[in-house]
Amino acid sequence: MELFARLQDIDRRILYVLxxxxxxxxxxVAAPVPQAxxxxxxxxxxxxxxxxxxxxxxRNKLVILSTxxxxxxxxxxxxxxxxxxxxxxxxxxxxxIFSFDPQGRLLAQQTAERLQGRYGYVYGRDxxxxxxxxxGAFVNIVKAMVRDIPGAIxxxxxxxxxxxxxxxxxxRGVDDIGAVIEIxxxxxxxxxxxxxxxxxxxxxxTLFACTAVMAPEAFPFLKSGQLQGMLVxxxxxxxxxxxxxxxxxxxxxxxxxxxxxxxxxxxxxxxxIGMWAARARPAGRARASGRKGGR
Amino acid sequence: xxxxxxxxxxxxLCTLGLYSILYRENRVFRFFEHLFLGLATGxxxxxxxxxxxxPRWWTPMTGPVAAGGGRxxxxxxxxxxxLFYLIYSRRYAWMSRLIFAVFFGFAAGQAFQGxxxxxxxxxxxxxxxxxWNVPPSTAVNNLLFLVILLSVMSYFFFSxxxxxxxxxxxxLGRYLLMFAFGAIFGSTIMARMSLLxxxxxxxxxxxxxxxx
Numbered sequence: 001m002e003l004f005a006r007l008q009d010i011d012r013r014i015l016y017v018l019x020x021x022x023x024x025x026x027x028x029v030a031a032p033v034p035q036a037x038x039x040x041x042x043x044x045x046x047x048x049x050x051x052x053x054x055x056x057x058x059r060n061k062l063v064i065l066s067t068x069x070x071x072x073x074x075x076x077x078x079x080x081x082x083x084x085x086x087x088x089x090x091x092x093x094x095x096x097i098f099s100f101d102p103q104g105r106l107l108a109q110q111t112a113e114r115l116q117g118r119y120g121y122v123y124g125r126d127x128x129x130x131x132x133x134x135x136g137a138f139v140n141i142v143k144a145m146v147r148d149i150p151g152a153i154x155x156x157x158x159x160x161x162x163x164x165x166x167x168x169x170x171x172r173g174v175d176d177i178g179a180v181i182e183i184x185x186x187x188x189x190x191x192x193x194x195x196x197x198x199x200x201x202x203x204x205x206t207l208f209a210c211t212a213v214m215a216p217e218a219f220p221f222l223k224s225g226q227l228q229g230m231l232v233x234x235x236x237x238x239x240x241x242x243x244x245x246x247x248x249x250x251x252x253x254x255x256x257x258x259x260x261x262x263x264x265x266x267x268x269x270x271x272x273i274g275m276w277a278a279r280a281r282p283a284g285r286a287r288a289s290g291r292k293g294g295r
Numbered sequence: 296x297x298x299x300x301x302x303x304x305x306x307x308l309c310t311l312g313l314y315s316i317l318y319r320e321n322r323v324f325r326f327f328e329h330l331f332l333g334l335a336t337g338x339x340x341x342x343x344x345x346x347x348x349x350p351r352w353w354t355p356m357t358g359p360v361a362a363g364g365g366r367x368x369x370x371x372x373x374x375x376x377x378l379f380y381l382i383y384s385r386r387y388a389w390m391s392r393l394i395f396a397v398f399f400g401f402a403a404g405q406a407f408q409g410x411x412x413x414x415x416x417x418x419x420x421x422x423x424x425x426x427w428n429v430p431p432s433t434a435v436n437n438l439l440f441l442v443i444l445l446s447v448m449s450y451f452f453f454s455x456x457x458x459x460x461x462x463x464x465x466x467l468g469r470y471l472l473m474f475a476f477g478a479i480f481g482s483t484i485m486a487r488m489s490l491l492x493x494x495x496x497x498x499x500x501x502x503x504x505x506x507x
Contacts, residue, residue, distance in 0.1 A: 013317065013318060016317045019410070019491070020495065023488070023491055023492050023495050024495055024499060027495070027496060027499050027500070027507060028499070028505060028506065028507065029507075030507070040358045060480060062351050065431040070335070071335075072490070073486075073490065074493060075492060075493025075494070076489045076490070076493075079493075102338055102339040102341075102342035102343070103338065105342070105346070108341075122337050127428075132342045132343070132346040132347065133346070133347060134343060134347060135363040139405055139409075140401075143405075154351060155350045157346060159350055164394055167333065190315075190409070190413055191498045193410035193412055193413055194408065194410075194412035194413045195405070195408065195409065196412075197411065197412065198412060199407040211486045212482040212483070212485040212489065212490075213479070213483045213485075213486040214482075215482055216475065216478050216479045216482055217479075220417060221417070221418075223420050224416040224419070224420035224421075225416060225420065226417075230483070233482070233485055233486055234485070234489035234492070235485065248498065252496070252506075252507075253489075253492045253496065256492045256496075257488060257489065257492060257496075258486070260488045260491070260492070261484075261485070263486065264484055264488075270468050
């Protein structure tokens with residue numbers, strides 16, 4: 001019983017080492033991991049892009065990649081960005097990178113430049129980067145984009161007027177947008193739902209690629225039809241890579257994600273066993289143990 | 296050593312320096328924390344000037360008329376913007392209220408449109424949950440949704456004392472909220488693990504070249 005009670009007092013640094021081992025090991029040796037099941041929200045995400053590519057009326061429309069994330073959530077958001085860019089490039093769909101986070105516009109541009117050679121994409125012809133705009137102007141710019149996107153955005157991140165770029169050919173307002181994809185580590189999705197999605201002749205399909213911590217709040221929008229699909233953190237990217245048949249960082253990381261979750265669950269169980277064992281001890285010994293203090 | 300390799304080494308040192316906090320509080324962590332904050336702030340200022348102020352304000356104001364410049368009236372944006380900072384002056388703080396009032400007006404007007412676009416579809420979908428003439432699985436799902444919705448909403452009736460059946464429904468709502476908080480906490484753990492995986496993969500792959 002005393003041994004079990006000590007489970008509550010494991011030094012946190014030992015836990016960190018165990019966590020580091022559980023995450024690192026699958027990258028160093030072949031580790032078995034079950035195939036990820038495709039969740040409905042990831043399938044919805046994939047299907048929206050496929051439907052856009054298959055529709056001759058809509059396939060020439062522009063897709064907006066709203067990359068509102070920074071380096072701190074790159075493991076989730078940049079992996080998602082890379083996976084969806086692969087999909088868009090594979091289906092020859094034009095897209096625009098747009099960011100209200102200073103780092104988001106650069107991280108997305110780097111990702112596009114890394115992929116463009118493989119898919120024969122050219123900057124300015126097949127995709128464009130509208131650059132960064134301050135988050136305080138988010139609502140006003142999105143509202144202005146409903147009628148006049150080139151006027152609201154002005155120039156790309158290199159200072160070229162949007163009207164001079166062939167990637168922007170035929171793009172005037174909301175009705176020329178095929179889909180909006182919000183890739184975010186913050187609560188920026190509502191702006192697109194409030195001021196852009198339902199302002200055209202037909203609702204603009206809206207997709208959300210978020211950090212896992214934000215997903216529970218966004219699930220109601222799937223049921224209400226405001227979102228057509230969602231990628232939930234790194235898990236969403238793993239599922240999306242599976243649908244695309246690609247093996248990128250997300251697939252490589254799936255074993256690490258699973259093993260780290262196993263470890264956390266095991267530690268929670270052990271901690272609870274320790275708590276029950278401590279409660280079952282005689283009161284005097286429990287008090288003596290309590291005076292030592294936990295770490 | 297090439298520039299790219301030096302950047303990877305610098306990134307690895309920053310990562311290890313920041314993770315040193317896991318052992319204990321130390322000066323190396325403090326140094327890299329301040330370095331990261333300084334870099335992020337500096338980059339944000341550069342981007343604000345390069346992507347926003349230069350092409351959207353300075354060039355149209357000072358550039359040649361033939362190239363779309365000569366819009367001198369944009370100069371008035373500067374004192375208007377500076378009014379925000381008068382909030383730090385006791386004597387002139389009243390002037391900052393002028394610009395704040397303008398923006399409050401904008402925000403209030405937008406809030407009406409925002410509410411409609413954001414909540415109306417949610418409310419419509421919450422009402423539209425048929426229990427008849429649908430497949431059994433859908434009916435069960437919808438019934439579950441209704442029970443959860445009503446019991447959670449009942450928990451937030453604070454204007455009268457809840458007794459009897461109402462109190463029991465309200466308690467059920469509280470338990471269901473706890474389920475939701477558990478799901479959010481689980482998602483938070485997954486998010487944090489993902490960030491750790493990203494950093495460890497960087498160290499093993501880009502820095503040490505030992506990842507498979």
